[in-house]
Amino acid sequence: MANEAKKAGVLIVTGDTKVVDRGKCDKLYINTSGIGLLNPKHRNISLGSGIRPGDKIIINGSIGDHGMAVMAARNELNIAADIRSDCACLNGLIADALDVSGKIRFMRDATRGGLGTVLSELVKGSSFGIRIDETELVVSESVRGMCELLGFDPIYVANEGKAVMVVGSEDAEKVLSVMYKHELGSQAAIIGEVTDEHKGKAWLQTVVGGKRIIEMLSGQQLPRIC
Amino acid sequence: MKYIDEYRDKAIVMALAKEIRKHSTRHVKLMEVCGGHTMSIQKFGIPYLLPDTVELISGPGCPVCVTSRSFIDKAVAYSRLKDVIITTYGDLIRVPGSSSSLDREKARGADIRTVYSIMDALMIAKKNRSKKVVFLGIGFETTAPSSAAGIIKAQMAGIRNFYLFSAHKVMPPAMETLIDEGVKIDGYIGPGHVSTITGDGIYQDIPKKFGLGVVISGFEPVDLMQAILMLVKQIESNTPKVEIQYTRVVKPEGNIRAQQMLDEVFEYGDDWWRGLGVLKNSGLKIREKYAMHDAEKIIGVEVEPTREPKGCICGEILRGVKKPKDCKLFAKACTPADPVGACMVSNEGSCAAHYLYNR
Known part of the structure; x- marks a missing residue:
């Protein structure tokens, strides 16, 4: 805990312990709450209210690692996969990005439901569309292999160390290059852009040049039968 | 990734799209009868690459979708028995039955376990000798051989508490019925x-009796585009036949060993398909020789009368006469999180694929 706190640059200021009867828990669980301050000039970032066509979509690296690491670790599948969760504290990376650009218009962690869910939530009911280029998405070979095997779509697999950002196009390269310098952003990429066509929809240009809609994940992905 | 990236090569896909455009003059409807194809077509955005003259429609190729509600009801009934453990592929867990689902029964305390192979179910039976372990066998000729292998292994290893509840089906009767019934x-x-x-x-009758071509296709975009091109050429030159596009995997004679296992364990019987009704010799029933592992023969249960959901048009969608968007319930009362019909549950289901990729 001390190590992670040091890395994240946060102080652990208080704590409490509970002991329960033998047999009721018999393990150690650690639960944390964080408190921070929101700079008023960044208030719109959680809403995405400043987003406009032409803005770029940036993510700080590969997708699907956390969800597939959990699946592999459950060991029901007997898959010996070398997949590590991407679980990480992103505050340093985010602070670096905010330092170089005043045009970060939206930011969200792509956890449960993955990148696809973040994008379709963002675009729903809005006056713009989002186009994602599948060839720009970074998916590690082992995550891809496991997704292929099970019939999963990596854009709906959970991440625990990924931030999706919408950045004004003139600042996109600047944000990208500051991310590259950070260890959690070495595989960062511009994966798409905000468009004024297909309003209210996020859509994907597939690797083979086809098109499809990115919808919110409803329920959970299930392994295929055959 | 080897053997995948080669078949997702944009330049090749584009070249095939151009060829299809060049050859296609008549408006044609091509049907895929495999849930894996349905999913791939939507996932890669294949319809977008085709000319207006080529329309793709989904047929009864999703195993979960064609399975009857009464099968789910019976599985639910088995799961309520104290000494039974249900083992199943994940897809089936959330399929609604008449008044319950395996998911709900599990929440109420039934012992229902998701497995990825029938061999895992056998292991569960071996470790729980005092319980009856029932494996829910669904799927076509693809999954049926592994069920056959499971039964043979259970017999050989003396795992007497292992039972198969078979809804396995074979594909050709459904393909012929669709044409017979006038689906265009x-x-x-x-x-x-x-x-x-x-x-x-198994498809040779289709060009002979009905004058329709069959091209056996792989699952990657290059495969599908090439198969579509082959079909378009057949149709344009009026030379319907059975061809294999997926030659790297499919041999004309098939997998003889798997066929022998199927024949050893199963015999044909009439079976009910969602959307098509009872089709003669379309189901795989466990032979008398292996009756001791047949859940239906050994474990007696009372099953509630089957009720079909109101408004659900799964059946017509499976016949290819309607599309998911034609259904009043689609994406409103029926979503993957709260499905009404089976086509919305399985990730190979037409409604689920359209919900996710093409809404």
Whole structure:
């Protein structure tokens, strides 16, 4: 805990312990709450209210690692996969990005439901569309292999160390290059852009040049039968 | 990734799209009868690459979708027995029955376990000798051989508490019935993995009796585009036949060993398909020789009367006469999180694929 706190640059200021009867828990669980301050000039970032066509979509690296690491670790599948969760504290990376650009218009962690869910939530009911280029998405070979095997779509697999950002196009390269310098952003990429066509929809240009809609994940992905 | 990236090569896909455009003059409807194809077509955005003259429609190729509600009801009834453990592929867990689902029964305390292979179910039976372990066998010629292998292994290893509840089906009767019933199609994209087992012989009647072509296709974009091109060429030159596009996996004779296992354990019987009704000799029933592992023969249960959901048009969607968007319930009362019909549950289901990729 001390190590992670040091890395994240946060102080652990208080704590409490509970002991329960033998047999009721018999393990150690650690639960944390964080408190921070929101700079008023960044208030719109959680809403995405400043987003406009032409803005770029940036993510700080590969997708699907956390969800597939959990699946592999459950060991029901007997898959010996070398997949590590991407679980990480992103505050340093985010602070670096905010330092170089005043045009970060939206930011969200792509956890449960993955990148696809973040994008379709963002675009729903809005006056713009989002186009994602599948060839720009970074998916590690082992995550891809496991997704292929099970019939999963990596854009709906959970991440625990990924931030999706919408950045004004003139600042996109600047944000990208500051991310590259950070260890959690070495595989960062511009994966798409905000468009004024297909309003209210996020859509994907597939690797083979086809098109499809990115919808919110409803329920959970299930392994295929055959 | 080897053997995948080669078949997702944009330049090749584009070249095939151009060829299809060049050859296609007549408006054609091509039907895929494999849930894996349905998913791939939507996932890669294939319809977007085709000319207006080529329309793709989904047929009864999703195992979960064609399975009857009464099968789910009976599985639910088994799961309520104290000494039974249900083992199943994940897809089936959330399929609604008449008044419950396996998911709900599990929440109420039934012992229901998701497995990825029938061999895992056998292991569970071996470790729980005092329980009856029932495996829910669904799927076509693709999954049926592994069920056959499971039964043979249970017999050989003396795992007497292992039972198969079979809803296994075979594909050709459904393909012929669709044409017989007048569903307007001009050719079949033949199922890749069913054909890996069966070979191409099972489709020979389709060009002969009905004058329709069948091209057995793989699952990657290049495969599908090439299969579509082959079908378009057949139709344009009026030379319907059975062809294999998926030659790297499908042999004309199929997998003889798997066929032998199927024949050893199963015999044909009439079976009920959602959307098609009872089809003669379309189901795989466990032979008398293996009756001791047949859940239906050994474990008696009382099953509630089956009730079909109101407004659900799964049946017509499976016949290819309607599309998911034609359904009043689609994406409103019926979503993957709260499905009304089976087509919305399985990730190979037409409604689920349209919900996710093409809404």
